Amino acid sequence: MPIITYRDALNQALREEMQRDDRVFIMGEEVAVYQGAYKVSKGLLQEFGEMRVVDTPITELGFAGVGVGAAMVGLRPVIEFMTWNFAVLALDQVLNAAAKMLYMTGGQYNVPMVFRGPNGAALQLSAQHSQAFESWLxxxxxxxxxxxxxxxxxxxxxxxAIRDDNPICFLEGEMLYNNKGEVPEEEYLIPIGVADLKREGDHATIVTNGKMVLVAMKAADELAKEGINIDVVDLRTVRPMDVEAIKASVMKTNRCVVLEEGWELCGIGAQVVDYVQRDCFDYLDAPVIRVHQADVPMPYAKNLERHAKPDVPKTIAAVKKVMYID
Amino acid sequence: MATKIFMEALSPTMEEGRLVKWLKNEGDAVKSGDPLAEVETDKAIMELVARGDGILRKRLVNEGDAKPVGTLVGVIGTADENIDELVGGAAAAATASAAPAPAAASAKSPEPATEPPTEKPAVPQSPSPSAPQPPASGSAARSSPVARKMAADNGLNLSGVSGSGPAGRIIKRDIEAAMAAGQKSGPQTTDHRPPSTREGDYQDLPLTQIRKTIAKRLSESIGPIPTFYLTAEFDLENAAQLRMAMADLGPEFKVSFNDIILKAVATALSQHPEVNAHWLGDKIRQHNRVHLGMAVATDDGLIVPVIFDADTKRMSQISAEAKELAGLARSRKLKSEQYTGSTFSVSNLGMFGIEQFTAIINPPETAILAIGAVEDKVVIEKGEQVVRKRLRVTMSCDHRAIDGAVGAKFLVTLRRLIENPLMLVY
Structure with a gap:
């Protein structure tokens, strides 16, 4: 199986879907001539032309709104935000237009579109450009x-996501684009709303998503050296959330850590903990512990940024805590 | 709100307790966890502790009186709280004799009677309106939800399980250990816990037909445990030299013959799981860990504290533990987990000058070793009469599980170790 980068995997997905369905187009800052701020749209302008690969001004709210309108009249836009930090400016279109349209038109207009871009912290991008938005969305x-x-x-x-008839927020990561992994040559789809058990173990469960999957896997590798075997439940989709996958794992291991990139209060982990306490109460051997970003704006200083982020040592410590070790 | 004090089940088999001595007077302030009274159980003298904060308002049982588990023996409350109704109900509670569910009774405890009327009657005045009631077992131990579920699913009484989590929380591994030990009940404490059970600690052997027939026929002959006895005499000259050599190194290195014998027995058992076994009726459980029981005579009778994992302990540890356990036994301070779980037992009457005796098996164990006195005897060695230190041991074996040759092989190993104590460091 070919081993390719996350960036190229996204590029393949865009190209294949644009080939498959000529209603699909991509629009955003630097997506065309510059080939994408992170080169995700590389080669698409050349292949599909400027009607389907559209550079925009720096106007997130504007081009997000254009996308919603295009979707309402039958196109399938992919709106690239250079980062989700910039997408805050477009939140009104996401929240009040895309998310509400089907409901407020009594089912007359659906909005089949994808908002996509990197999410969360990279390295030293400071407080305004290091935010994880999955819990907001x-x-x-x-x-x-x-x-x-x-x-x-x-x-x-x-x-x-591109084939889905609903608006999708698709959260990538600057630090993920260069990561490599096996991707089959033949076409495949992954259903939205289905988690993936990335690693199997009996001793404890780590529920996580996005960039933190890599942290969870590294923590699980380290713990395996001590004979501790971890179930890593990668949610993959946080809305809808695959509660059954969480339940199956926690009922097996009796111990759960939730690892997320964002802040603690009202985070993704808070919702996971709620499902766990409600559905797995009789199966818990320890309180569920969360690992998350420190409750501060992301510091710019390298050492402080490192302390603020969830990481492998914090995850290992949390697993040991739910296992009553140390 | 008042907290009732109940006679609690302080040992796994306790049905009633004798209140030996009150440790608090009426009017004394008490905090949750404070010892209130000494209670004599069927096994030991234990402390009955407060389950709530306040003032010991009433003592309902006189020193020296025995009361069934679940009986109301006192009340803790605030200084001005009206407890008449609680105290009035004491007679009824007492007649409910063995009802082991004090929590059920306390569910009906009345509301505090002396709340002054306020604008917001629903808000309690006291900062700690009610101390948590103990669960039905009379224990305040916490437990994780899965531990409670596992216990319920397996008919395990949580009050018999020691908690190893924070603040003594009973967690999954404690239940697994308790189930593996076949323990259905027993008091909970935190220290001196028997080691948790791991996979591979024992193997269960289904009974073969011949084993079943042997068990049935021999039980009819001598029952219910068809015991046979194997006596052997060991030479203790080398052991005596070892003792002297060690004593020469200084008083801290002194070991007794008993210490050497316990170490040798533990080592031999680790090589003979067939006698380190439990008879479980439908199977024989051979233990791969050696939890060595040692019979201790006390003024009240015999008790058998356990040296856990004795085969993995150095002689100095065994010596120290044996001494400590014997002391605890004589002062009746043993906790139940310190005298349950043995896989094989040893009884020593050598100090009474008993040359040889037969000990009675402590079921479900399948054997016990009776140790006699070490005595100078004339023996024939290479045709010459010589005086040697000799020891007689008699192993009582449950014939349902152990055949004569099996027991004898264990004694062969034991002889090699005791007669050549250097083997103990091999």
Whole structure:
């Protein structure tokens, strides 16, 4: 099986879906001539032309709104945000237009579109450009929120997202684009809303998503050296959330850690903990512990940024805590 | 709100307790966890502790009186709280004799009677309106949800399980250990816990037909445990030299014959799981870990504290533990987990000058070794009469599980170790 980058996996997904369906087009800052700020749209302008690969001004709210309108009249836009940090400017179109349209038109207009771009912290991009938005977006009824952590998931989920008849927020990561993984040559789709057990173990469960999948896997590798075997449940989609996958794992291991990139209060982990306490109460051997970003604006200083981010040592410590070790 | 004090089940088999001594007077302030009274159980004298904060308002049982588990023996409350109704109900509670569910009774405990009327009657005045009631077992131990579920699914009484989690929380591994030990009940404490059970600690052997027939026929002959006895005499000259050599190194290195014998027995058992076994009726459980019981005579009778994982312990550890356990036994301070779980037992009457005796098997164990006195005896060695230190041991074996030759092989191993104590460091 070919081993390719997350970036190339997304590029393949876009190209294949644009070949498959000429209603699909991509629009955003630097997506065409510059080939994408992170080169995700590389080669698409040459292949599909400027009607389907559209550079925009720096006007997130404007081109997000154009996308919603295009979707309402039958196209299938993919709106690239250079980062989700910039997409805050477009939140009104996501929250009030895309998410509400089907409901407020009594089912007359659906909005089949994808908002996509890198999410969360990279390295030293400071407080305004290091934010993880999945919990903000997952809060909104009417959209789906997809957070792939591997090249395989990125491709299969982006293809499903483009084909979905609902607005999808698709959260990638600067630090993920260069990661490599196996991606089959033949076409495949990954259903939205289905988690993936990335690693199997009996001792404890780590529920996670997105970029943190890699952290969870590294933590699980380290713990395996001590004979501790971890179930890593990669949610892949945080809305809708695959509660059954969480339950199956926690009922097996009796111990759960939730690892997420964002802040603690009202985070993705808070919702996971709620499902766990409600559905797995009789199966818990320890309180569920969350690992998340420190409750501060992301510091610019390298050492402080490192402390603020969820990481492998914090995850290992949390697993040991739910296992009553140390 | 008042907290009732109940006679609690302080040992796994306790049905009633004798209140030996009150440790608090009426009017004394008490905090949750404070010892209130000494209670004599069927096994030991234990402390009954407070399950709530306040003032010991009433003692309902006189020192020296025995009361069934679940009986109301006192009340803790605030200084001005009206407890008449609680105290009035004491007679009824007492007649409910063995009802082991004090929590059920306390569910009906009345509301505090002396709340002054306020604008917001629903808000309790006291900062800690009610101390948590103990669960039905009379224990305040916490437990994780899965531990409770596993216990319920397996008919395990949580009060018999020691918690190894924070604040003594009973967690999954404690239940697994308790189930593996076949323990259905027993008091909970935190220290001196028997080691948790791991996979591979024992193997269960289904009974073969011949084993079933042997068990049935021999039980009819001598029942219910068809015991046979194997006596052997060991030469202890080398052991005596070892003792002297060690004593020469300084008083801290002194070991007794008993320490050497316990170490040798533990080592031999690790090589003979066939006698380190439990008879479980439908199967024989051979233990791969050696939890060595040692019979201790006390003024109240015999008790058998356990040296857990004795085969993995150095002689100095065994010596120290044996001494400590014997001391605890004589002062009746043993906790139940310190005298349950043995896989094989040893009884030593050598200090009474008993040359040889037969000990009675402590079921479900399948054998016990009776140790006699070390005595100078004339023996024939290479045709010459010589005086040697000799020891007689008699192993009582449950014939349902152990055949004569099996027991004898164990004694062969034991002889090699005791007669050549250097083997113990091999």
């Amino acid at each position: 997952a809060h909104i009824p009417g959209i789906k929120v997809v957070t792939p952590g591997t090249p395989y998931d990125a491709k299969g989920l982006l293809k499903s």
